[in-house]
Amino acid sequence: MRRSTVDGQPSELDAAVAVAAGLLRAARQPLVYGLLDSTVEAQRAAVAVARRLGAILDTPASASHxxxxxxxxxxxxxxxxxxxxxxxxxxxxxxxxxxxxxxxxxxxxxxxxxxxxxxxxxxxxxxxxxxxxxxxxxxxxxxxxxxxxxxxxxxxxxxxxxxxxxxxxxxxxxxxxxxxxxxxxxxxxxxxxxxxxxxxxxxxxxxxxxxxxxxxxRRGSNPVGAENVLTWLTGFPASVRFGADGPRYGPGEFAAETLLQRGDVDAVLLVGVEPEAHLSNEAAAQLARVPCVALGAVEREGARVFLATSAFGATAGRVFRGDGVALRHAPPQSSDHPSEATVLARLAEALAS
Amino acid sequence: MSEVRLTLRQAPSVALEAPCVRPDAFATLSEAAIARLPVEHGREVVALGEFFDVRGEHADQVRVEGDVRRVKRLGAGMIGGSLIVAGSAGRHTGAGMSGGSLVVEGDADDWTGLGMRGGRLVVHGNAAAAFCGAAPGSSRGMTGGLAFVRGSVGVRVGERLRRGVIAVGGSAGAYAGAHMVAGTLVVRGALGPGAGIGLKRGSIVAGGALELLPTFRYACRYRPGYVDLLFASLERHGFDVGAMAAGAFDRFGGDHADLGRGEILKWTAS
Amino acid sequence: MSERLRITGGRVYDPRHAIDGAIRDICIEDGRVVAALPGDAPTLDAAGLVVMPGAVDIHSHVAGPKVNLARRLEPERRTVPTVPDTGRLYTLLGYTTVFDAAVPLLGARHAHLELQDTPLVDKGFYVLLGNDEFVLAALEDGSDDAVRDVLGWAVRASRAYGVKVVNPGGGAAWKAARGTPGLDDALPGRRVTPRRILTALARAADALALPHPMHLHCSNLGLAGNATTTLDTIAALEGRRVHLAHLQFHVYGGEPGGRPTSRARELSAALAAHANVSADVGQVMFGPATTMTADARVGEMLHDLTGRKWVDADLELEGGCGVVPYEYRERNVVHAMQWAAGLELLLLSPDPWRLVLSTDHPNGGTFLSYPRLLRLLMDRAYRDEQIARVHPQGLEGTALRDGLAREYSLYEVAIVTRAAPARLLGLEHKGHLGVGADADVALYAPDANLETMFTTPRHVLKAGRRVAEDGAIREETWGRTLQATPPFDPAVERALGRVLAEAGSLSLEDYVVGADEIGAAR
Structure with a gap:
């Protein structure tokens, strides 16, 4: 079974989560990015983490959509x-x-x-x-x-x-x-x-x-879920900054692409996304220079902390069809790994403590 | 003291949200109170004085010095007084301003003058995307005032313009004056593709090259009287209309994909 | 250890028990009202405060696909609050139970996802039927039993609390051919009439003993002359139980196609004459609103009227919805008439137990305007000031011109915002403070300005917990999702499956919301 890692070294999940929480808390402007190949459960957990962090929350739709x-x-x-x-x-x-x-x-x-x-x-x-x-x-x-x-x-x-x-x-x-x-x-x-x-x-x-x-x-596993979940929790479908006066909408302004290009984020939490598929080469290069926590089924090269989760296809949960109908996603095979939602909930707890 | 001077002391490491920098607000504040105003540096709320040396108080004349390209929302919502940014400014400078004078002596970043309601906004260099544009979802962009750019502007200048005048000395990017409801946009240089898309009413005066959308229709060649009145007023504000001071204009009505009561006046030397 | 609290010395308004401002202690243990507590139980001093059960909103739009489309549609205005804010803002007004009035079958899972994220309040929804292929096919086959089983299945599958019928048959006819059938006109290509749909579903709701009767949005909403439709609808129901949604939007006189006038007086009389009928008022309040309705015709009408942006969506095998931002203005003659008609209904109301408060949030205005509405009802001097501000032509022929003197008492307010909606919903444990009631309580400090008083309760308790105080959330708890559990004959699933196989894009199982899909997300 794949292990979570810290600086490339295998780690127990809880220890890795603790390091991730410390890394994100130390940042001045963290970015939570992705939520594309994630269930609704993981998406709402990611919003909770971003809210707690005072992060900027964005999805690939900020560019493509x-x-x-x-x-x-x-x-x-x-x-x-x-x-x-x-x-x-x-x-x-x-x-x-x-x-x-x-x-x-x-x-x-x-x-x-x-x-x-x-x-x-x-x-x-x-x-x-x-x-x-x-x-x-x-x-x-x-x-x-x-x-x-x-x-x-x-x-x-x-x-x-x-x-x-x-x-x-x-x-x-x-x-x-x-x-x-x-x-x-x-x-x-x-x-x-x-x-x-x-x-x-x-x-x-x-x-x-x-x-x-x-x-x-639409492209991706659950882009419509992401914009729905973000909307009912923050009022906006993507590019949300949790500032002192609550969630603020900044299409373009709070989009991962320009934030990275301008060096306006100093830590990134990746959830349900392969960022290089959605970012320009310049933005991807900047991403490689920023401390990064990555959730996923495939270990991410260069991430300070990698939190191993089940793949989207092996995660039970709810997803939105492209036309906006919410469905239940029942995987044919289950995973030994915890879901993104579970890991994000632990991260939120670690951030609260 | 007749001026408040803010000098950037420490460069922000990420964007700094500083909508508190407003001349009308400074007019009633002491130096210490100005320095205590909150700004957001990433997720931290800190005092303006952490980043800026503040000199002066109780004045609605404000000058900002230093590299403030990462400082956002300077003068946003200002209702009076004067704000001068001595270099280039960050995003959303002067967004929603309804009065007073704002001058950016360098370049202006995206969304400068977004949803501007009144006052005078001048950019000596270039302005980036959505200069005097529209906030997401809003049916109206700029609703009043005068905005000048000596250099060029990026995409979607004057989107959903409702009232007021925007004048650009250089060229404009794609979709200049998109979905304008009324008002006037003057561009001395070339206009990018899609100028005037969705134009309902209002005028776009185009001094340079322009590829017209098919949903505009030629009407006539003339020199409308109001253009000279407009230009005279622009010149009074220090905007040089250049060769457009003479010559004629081809009038194209449109956008007939939409209401179609607007016009593009394309300058011609003859 | 059990949680106890004694609320002492407050002036209690509990109409279900005919308590009208008597000084009483309310004893709470483990989230319920109990008869007595040991002397050492913690206390909350309510001396000088008005104590009421938590309020119940019988008709609102707070969760599901169209509500979320509305949120996305208006980033610049934000008339429709987010899900967390919905729970918080309702609670801060002293509302502790809220129902969404219109969720399609195919939107049920989405609605529950939002309800899961809605803090504090108890909540539920009514599932839409009456323009869907399932009911129409059952009616074509001619069996009322089949309709009853479709209804039973739909409520269970969607985990709904009740059934909502919007413009019966008219939604289907509009979608098929922009048709607007009268009560006895067959729908395009069918043998079914709106009258048949209405009566069959009303009967089915009764046969299944649903706690809340059929919740009906009558045909011709917003159109001049629709009072006739509403009166005909009441007659068509022949004494069966029905709740008429946002009645104000259905009491108009005038020539079809012309400017609507108010026939609220006649509808008030009809309400008096028909004890089987209840309604919520659907009051219009001046200011921003967002219209959202499963009545797609209304969406198109409002878009044409305003030229504003518009979401118009069709749902397979069911109806559709329309969302259009709106603004009610004092100086608009129709808006003034609508405002007046709602006040007429409330001030002429023959029975506060059968005509309850709503703004059809956010259609007639947001729920945040409830305190202002209460002031209009309770304070004649204030009301007269407001009457003087609105377009005078809008008041022509209305009872407001007669100088209606009625002022609602606190007791009546407790009826129309608490006791009556709870009773109409069949919520045994809500809307009162008797032994066994849910300990949902709102405590208000009396104020000469009744809007101020109702805007900021001194305390709000939810299930015995002190969740809000002086306009701030103290503790964010999670309420329950309220569902009805009628029986149905499983054989109906075969017929439903056939409809889906022929014309759907999903299987029957996809429509069924699991037990694990409700309840707090965290």
Whole structure:
């Protein structure tokens, strides 16, 4: 069985937890980061630790989902649980696939793939529309203008496939039920501050005349759990600082990426995340220089303290499906290791003592 | 004494939250009381005097010296008086300010002037992202006042601008004036992609290169009278409008993906 | 060792036992009220204080998917408190039991997760039925027994305390085709009418002897002329027990599509004439609010009205929800009428045991405005000042124009905030201070300003523990989750399974909340 370690040396869990608590307490501005591959139980335990520490609490969504958070906060959303998609007559895959069997090919469902650069939708779509990356936002705006019954001047449209967009807009406003599927955790090169806003606004506009919903694909085991748990416990979905006057929200400001780049944190607690997969090289390099406590099923190189836990897949608990439905996660095999939630609870106790 | 001078004595090792640095608040405080004001250094609440030498009292003229790029929220919420940051300032400087004068003699960081309600904000260098932008979830960004940047600004300058004037001497990053509700944004240099996205009402005056979104429509070429009034007022505040003092403007109405009652005035020499 | 406390010398208001301000000691042992304690038991001096049972909120929105969407929607305003703050802020007002009024079956697990993290108060929710495929399919098959078993299963599976019906059938019709069926209109593509749904579920709740009757949000909320719908609904129930949620939003006259007026007088008379009907008022309070409802039509209406941001969500096999930030303004004629209509209902109320307090938090205003509402009811001079501030046209035709003189007494306040909601909920141990009652107690220092008095209780006890004092939490305890446990015929699971197999994305087991999924998280 894998052991917890302190400075690379095997350690009993309690001793390692005590060292971790001391390390985090000594920091001026600790960061608790991750919660992506964690159960709800571990996520709420991580919030308790962050609150007790006066830490900044963040998840990878602060980078990958930033545009979606902004769109939600400005406009709201038009959502449906995935079982609703069986009503769909039209599915528009906006530079992505789908995680819902309800949107697989079937009679009565027209499937359109909008491909942006190398980000392509399902290969078996009925219709395709190809856009260059710099045409993406203009295309979304043109669609929305068409959905509002406005025209678009050819002079301004440039190389946009105006007729194809006009036709797609017509289909969206006249279908009985449409679903627009998008990538809600795009890779760094595909991130854009206004795409999610433009998609949300488009869907809202179409919904005035038909019934259209937006489905955002998420990555990771439980990103929707993280934003839900953080919201009901702190009021905010990510990037929360527990300051003197309670939790404060700072999208961008309290995001791990910039905090690390600026050297504004001096200790890190990693929970349910492989940080290098979500941080820039600069931020990851800075992370390597900061004292680190890591929970996980795989030992983390260079962590001052490693606390061995069960893997997400072997941990019983609750998780949120991508569409926001909370489910019970019952692992096929159990683990000999304590869960993240258990270890975090011990850490919280150690911090209190 | 007519001025309070704060000189950074000890560099913070992580960000220092210092919204207590407000000229209107200093006007009624003694030197000792100013030095006792709380700031947050990471998770510790410490006295302002731990980091700054405080000289002067009972004055609403404040000067901050030293490398305060890690000091956040200087002048946030100020309602009057004068604050001068002698170098570059940290994030959220002047956020929510509703009156008085704030000058950053170096560069300004992200969210400077966020949700500004009034007063005058001047940045001699460059300003980073979301200059005079909107707080998360808020339907309005800046709602009043004047903001000038001599250098360039980052992405999303003037987002959801509701009222007031923002003038930029250099260029602007992507999505300048996004979702503006009203008000005026002037950029002498080039504008990044997506300028005016979601524009409901209001004016963006663009002196340099600009790739228009397809949902703006050309109306005419002219020189609107109000532009000269606006420029005269900007010049009075020391903002140089450069070549835009002459020439004409192409007017594009939009954003027709949204309400579409705004305009982009694109400068042309002829 | 047992925990004891004697609250001495307070003026006790315990309407269930007809105690109206008598000086009494309240003896507490191990979280319950007892007849007597040994002389050396610790005491809490309540001389000069008003002693009431802890208050009970029969209709609020505090946990679950739509509440959390609302929190995320408004980082700039924060009208909807976090879960820890919800428990604390309710407690600081002297409220010790709170029910969320609308949780869908598929949101039950999420709601319980939030309730697990809600400190201090006892809590529970009503599970939504009446626009779902399970009930509609059972009704199509024509069997009321089947509906009863669906209800029994739903309450058990979701670990709910009661059943909530929102715009019966109308939610399903709206989702299918933006339909707004009348009581006797068949739903799109079905043989089922709203009347059938209503009566079947009311009967089922009675047959299962649920502690709280069907909790009903009538059709046409917020629309001019909906008083007729409400009166027809009462008639349709033919004497069966029902609790009408946020009645104020359902008492409007006026032409359909036009400006609503108040017909609160008629509804008051109907309440007087129908002893089977109870209601909470759903008072509108001026200031910020967040509308959140399983009535998705209302969400769309408010979005169109305000142009504000809007979350609109559909739930498979069930209805959906809408969330729209809102603001009630004194100078808005409709808001003034809504405010007035709620006060009319309360001031004309024929029976305080059947019309109880709520703002439908946060729809009509947040629960933090309860003290102000109590002052409006108890202090006519204050009320008249406020009446003078609002849009005069909004008051036209309302009883407020007649100069209603009624002022609620402390005894009546204890009824509408404690004794009555507890009785309507069938909570034997709540809402009173008799022997055996839960030792949930609020002690107030009398103040000429009744808003001040009710904003900050001197002491709050929860299950005998002194949890709050003078506006600060003293000890953070964890309350219980209250559930009903009706029987059902397990054979119903086969039918439910068929519905899911045909049109769901989950299995029946996924809907079942485990015994280990409730109770304090820590």
């Amino acid at each position: 930033a545009g979606s958070f902004r769109a939600f906060e400005r406009l709201g959303a038009a959502l449906a649980s995935r079982g609703e998609y069986r009503h769909a007559e039209l599915a528009v895959f906006w530079a992505c696939g789908s995680d819902a069997s309800e949107l697989a090919p079937r009679p009565g469902l027209a499937r359109v793939s909008v491909d942006v650069g190398s980000a392509r939708g399902p290969a078996d779509a009925d219709t395709r529309l190809a856009l260059e990356p710099d045409q993406e936002i203009p295309a979304l705006l043109a669609l929305r203008a068409f959905a509002r019954g406005r025209r678009v001047d050819a002079a301004q449209a440039g190389s946009l496939p105006v007729e194809a967009l006009r036709s797609l807009a017509r289909r969206l406003v006249s279908c009985g039920y449409g679903v627009v599927v998008c990538d809600a955790d795009p890779a760094p090169a595909r991130r854009d501050a206004c795409r999610a806003d433009a998609l949300t606004a488009l869907v809202r506009e179409c919904h005035r005349k038909s019934r259209v919903r937006l489905s955002g694909l």
